[in-house]
Amino acid sequence: MLRSDFLPRILLSLALAMTLVSVPKVTVQSQSDDAAQKALQLLQTLTPEQRVGQLFLVTFKGSTALADSNIHQLITKYRVGGVVLQAKNNNFIGPVDTILQATELIQSLQTSVWDASANGAESGSAAEVESPYIPLFVGISQEGDNTPNDQVLSGLSPLPNLMAIGATWDTRYAEDVGKVMGRELSAMGFNLYLGPSLDVLDVLQTGSGEDLGTRTFGSDPFWVARMGEAYIRGLHQGSSNQLAVVAKHFPGRGGSDRPSNEEVATVRKSLEQLKQIELAPFFSVTGAAQSVDEVADGLLVSHIRYQGFQGNIRATTRPVSFDQAALEQILSLPDFARWRTSGGIIVSDDLGSPAVRKFYGSAGQSFDARQVVRTAFLAGNDLLYMDEILSTGDEDSFTTVKRVLEFFAQKYREDTAFAQKVDASVLRLLTMKYKMYGEFSLDAVLPLPDDVEQVGTANEIGFEIAQNAATLISPDASELISTLGSPPDQRDRIVFFTDVQGSRQCSTCTEEFVLGKESLMNAVLRLYGPAASGQVQPYNLESYSFSELAGLLDGVTEELPADMETTIRDAQWLVFSMLNSRVDHGGSRALQRILSERPDLLQGKRIVAFAFNAPYFLDATDISKLTAYYGLYSKTPAFVDVAARLLMQEMTPVGSLPVSVPSVGYDLIQVTMPDPKQVIPLLIDLQSPASNMGTPVSPPGDVNPTFSVGDVLPLVTGEIVDHNGHMVPDGTVVRFLFTLGGEGGTAQQIETVTTNGVARATYPIQSQGLLEIRVVSDPATVSQILRLDIRSNQAAAVTAIVPTPVITEAFVPTITPSVVAQATETLLETPKPKPSMDDWLLSMAEIWLAGLLVYWIGNRLLSVKWGSRWGLLAVIGGIISYLGLSVETQQSLSQWQQFDDPIAPFVLLMVGVFAGWIGGLVWWQMEERKSAEEK
Incomplete structure (x- = not known):
């Protein structure tokens, strides 16, 4: 029959051909081709x-x-x-x-x-x-x-x-x-x-x-x-x-x-x-x-x-x-x-x-x-x-x-x-x-019998991850020492509360507790008790479960440990180990409840919470009542040990939240943007122009490449980091800014995006002059500066300048977005300079001289009092006019640029002086009318 013989063979051949097509960026080995061929041969022998x-x-x-x-x-x-x-x-x-x-x-x-x-x-x-x-x-x-x-x-x-x-x-x-x-x-x-x-x-x-x-x-x-x-x-x-x-x-x-x-x-x-x-x-x-x-x-x-x-x-x-x-x-x-x-x-x-x-x-x-x-x-x-x-x-x-x-x-x-x-x-x-x-x-x-003997022996990796994952959620690190004070000592009573959630390997197996009621307390005793450094004593430590705490809050005291409330009141430290607060079991929200229902039990105590699950279950009001709030994310023994070390302030948390936590104002989108405090490294890219990957390198040894008109200048940034110090995500926009000819020259920009934390661009050198290059990636606007003095008779070497990492508003050329998804460049006019110190001194002299003139007129026509008033108001009007011209806004820039004649700024200042004087005249007329009415 046609269907039972010819058609399946055609189908399987097509399927094999599809299987053998390679994936770009992934090398398909001959082993894969062999596997596909064997699979096709086996398939042909199988029944429906x-x-x-x-x-x-x-x-x-x-x-x-x-x-x-x-x-x-x-x-x-x-x-x-x-x-x-x-x-x-x-x-x-x-x-x-x-x-x-x-x-x-x-x-x-x-x-x-x-x-x-x-x-x-x-x-x-x-x-x-x-x-x-x-x-x-x-x-x-x-x-x-x-x-x-x-x-x-x-x-x-x-x-x-x-x-x-x-x-x-x-x-x-x-x-x-x-x-x-x-x-x-x-x-x-x-x-x-x-x-x-x-x-x-x-x-x-x-x-x-x-x-x-x-x-x-x-x-x-x-x-x-x-x-x-x-x-x-x-x-x-x-x-x-x-x-x-x-x-x-x-x-x-x-x-x-x-x-x-x-x-x-x-x-x-x-x-x-x-x-x-x-x-x-x-x-x-x-x-x-x-x-x-x-x-x-x-x-x-x-x-x-x-x-x-x-x-x-x-x-x-x-x-x-x-x-x-x-x-x-x-x-x-x-x-x-x-x-x-x-x-x-x-x-x-x-x-x-x-x-x-x-x-x-x-x-x-x-x-x-x-x-x-x-x-x-x-x-x-x-x-x-x-x-x-x-x-x-x-x-x-x-x-x-x-x-x-x-x-x-x-x-x-x-x-x-x-x-x-x-x-x-x-x-x-x-x-x-x-x-x-x-x-x-x-x-x-x-598997080989010997392989299974190695199962369960990799314990170090858990502790290493716990050390690097632990996160201080609240307060800020700068406030922690003053807020938390010294770690617990032998005289301090510590009460531990744990959200205990048991599990069974099978329905008839005994119940197990990864995070038991006494897990954190036992870790503290093992690391800091009498058998270790002796910083804490067993008789000063007590542990309760969240379920027991919920029972206390509910007033169900029959099955609770004796003197539980008294123990809580006598403690100097209350330590809470949280899991998933949404899990449906009694006591999972005990921490939130005690924070809102029994503030009398918390007064004068240092309250520390560890999130051994997701870090966003507490709201802003809950967190404000805690002395310290840490994210551990996982509840395996290594993470419990790290929590004990954090409590005793032996370890500094170095992890960062991988999710947004609105209750502490932590927005991951903002956090993963470039850090404005950094100085973005800017280098000559000595790698292959076709390469888009890898780490940027500086010239080896004393090699300093030179460039002339007609050359293409390859550029690469160093690693651009976010607010937590990690590289920014791929696709972060970076702009390379080029100024040719110094002040009053022309500016260009090339816009590109990061890959593996760095961005690359190439710039064709087409004319002579002083070329200055920098890079910005909003909101990070400070970078190293590269300068080349390009002349006709000799090649120019690159000079690198490292500016002081101060957050300033940097001029960033504005371009019209291109519909083409590639690096673009746009010619822009360089804005004329703002008022200098000399301009300020000259303007102040003009304003005060005009104010003295107004004072003299008022003194001669009326009195010293009104002369002083008119003069001061004239000076104030002139200063306001100056500030309006010198504030760094687009409107003021356009105003300065409208006047090429040096007399124009003087006229504008005198307009302010005259406006202040007019205000003084209005004031004098109002006083005169008031005096006439009283008479």
């Missing part, structure tokens, strides 16, 4: 059931995969392509032997698939149909910071969350954490990582809403992109490229106001707005990536709707994960199109989540998982993630998954277009697996 099975990523309950289990049937009989392990499904045991058990479970899953392929087990015809071995995707979402966003809660190295990394503003830490995460997960047998989150937290939900919080790197698209690139690079390198990285939550839900698993959020943004903020980090890890290691293997598409997506504010998309038109429009953008052509995969978010059920099962409609999953696949998802999906009427999720698989196999046989789409997606997935392993064998897939 084997093909559709590869499209699915499923979950299961339990910590084993025995032969009679549901998951064993799905991976061996139905050939499901991957599984995701989760703590909520009891896939792990704990807190002891968690790593060993998880490693054995993954080995059991992969071995079961291997054994099934070797034995020829296959649906419908167990021994007759060849069943080649295809490794499973074994995925996990492990975001750092332990509960609630980690699945493995013990045994792995304690790593911080993304916001803690973002607060360091150092991509090295993102890469280091990625390496540790990639190495340890790969050593356990995981080969699919659902993360990191590349969401830009541009809308903070400080009230009742819910945002991603510390699950993001921050609120600036550029820095989220840089951190994401480094994190993904670390994951790939740490796992030796045997971990497929699926960045989430595409196309970005940093502006959503509720968890995606509970309800489909709607965000009012157009595609153009998404390209500027939400999509920017995803561009940087797909088609715009600078190296292969920084390329995400896949993107996880979130269930999110957009209002005004195509410009019509009244039009709302379906969840983009189910909207073929919207998803195709996004993926057709150049960077994503190149990435897709090179083999990038699209992974759906959980298709069985309550949010999806609520969206498709609203208004009393039944939930048909087959149609929902089919819609997601046709929308453009290659790998379909189903976590406990359940159709209306089915007895369990296992039944629903089987029916979805059978439905897809049937559609494959009946619908040619559907079959072509399946083949294209399966080819991508098989290619990715071949890229990881080279050959499909059990030895290649299973």
Whole structure:
């Protein structure tokens, strides 16, 4: 038959050709070509059931995969392509032997698939149909910071969350954490990582809403992109490229106001707005990536709707994960199109989540998982993630998954277009697996036994990040010493309050507390107690939970520790350890409550708060009542130790907020603008003119290049920094200003933008004269100055001048913006100089002489009193006229420039003198009338 032979071969050849196309800026190795060829050959041997099975990523309950289990049937009989392990499904045991058990479970899953392929087990015809071995995707979402966003809660190295990394503003830490995460997960047998989150937290939900919080790197698209690139690079390198990285939550839900698993959020943004903020980090890890290691293997598409997506504010998309038109429009953008052509995969978010059920099962409609999953696949998802999906009427999720698989196999046989789409997606997935392993064998897939022994040993990285992430939120550093005073000593009583939120590795496991009631107190005792420096004594320290504090505020004292209120009143220090204040449990808002409800308990005490989660839950009034407020972002033990050192003032916080905090007036957009206090370095660019990357360099040794008329002058700035001392984001506007001929000459400017903190420009030297060059990047207006005295008979050397870094208003030429997106230059007139000291002396002499003349006239005509009054008013009028001419405004500049005759300023000053004299005459007439009326 034509359909069963010729058409699939044509389809697969086209798919292979698409897979082999390279991505600009990313070198595709021959290994990728080989993987695509092997994938094509394998695909041609698979049955429809084997093909559709590869499209699915499923979950299961339990910590084993025995032969009679549901998951064993799905991976061996139905050939499901991957599984995701989760703590909520009891896939792990704990807190002891968690790593060993998880490693054995993954080995059991992969071995079961291997054994099934070797034995020829296959649906419908167990021994007759060849069943080649295809490794499973074994995925996990492990975001750092332990509960609630980690699945493995013990045994792995304690790593911080993304916001803690973002607060360091150092991509090295993102890469280091990625390496540790990639190495340890790969050593356990995981080969699919659902993360990191590349969401830009541009809308903070400080009230009742819910945002991603510390699950993001921050609120600036550029820095989220840089951190994401480094994190993904670390994951790939740490796992030796045997971990497929699926960045989430595409196309970005940093502006959503509720968890995606509970309800489909709607965000009012157009595609153009998404390209500027939400999509920017995803561009940087797909088609715009600078190296292969920084390329995400896949993107996880979130269930999110957009209002005004195509410009019509009244039009709302379906969840983009189910909207073929919207998803195709996004993926057709150049960077994503190149990435897709090179083999990038699209992974759906959980298709069985309550949010999806609520969206498709609203208004009393039944939930048909087959149609929902089919819609997601046709929308453009290659790998379909189903976590406990359940159709209306089915007895369990296992039944629903089987029916979805059978439905897809049937559609494959009946619908040619559907079959072509399946083949294209399966080819991508098989290619990715071949890229990881080279050959499909059990030895290649299973990690070496020695690898797992190194899991959980990387403890130093957490403390290093904690040191560099810790942030002083309030007050300013200059006020801290005077506000906080000396650190606690042996005589001070300290009461610690902690927002305790427990977790369990499994439903039958014992409860664990990463941040326990006594965690911070114990850290203080360990570092500064009798066994250490002896600065504090155990009998002066006490700890309570936020729940206990809430009970005290509620007046429920029966179950509270004895004398709790008395202990609080007797303390000199109250220390609060905060987590997410929006988490629904008793006591999460205890700090806010005691600040507003019981000021009597706080009077005369030093109150210190540590935010071990997002830093924006307190309002301005709450913060004003605190002595000091620090951001730690993460609650792992290393961050608790750093909090103890900050409390004892042994450590200075050096981190900076990666998100805006309106309650302290911290606006990240303003903070990431160029610092006006800096002197921008300006250098001759000795690198290749074609190079747009790298660090600017000064002339080596005593080499001083010279330039003549006709030469092109290459220029580069040094690193331009923001208010926190970090390099400004890419795209920051920089203007190179050129003045030729000194005062009264002509000025030009070239406008460009930064890349990696520096800006470059070239200037063609076309005429002789004194050339002065400087650079501005608003609001930073002071830079080094380069001068060249260009003459006809000799080349000119460059002289560099470093001005004093004083904030001044600098003249910046105004140009009409060009519609062409490239560096432009405009000829401008240099404004004539302002009044000098000589001008001032001359003007004052003229004004006072005129005032004396008016005094003499008043004295002769009336009296000394009226002569003095008229003279002073005349002087005042003249001074006001002078100030009006000399104030640095556009109007005054134009006034000065209108008069080339030196008599003109004198006339204007005399107008002011005359106006003051007229005022004196009016005053005299009013006094005369008043005297006449009284008589």
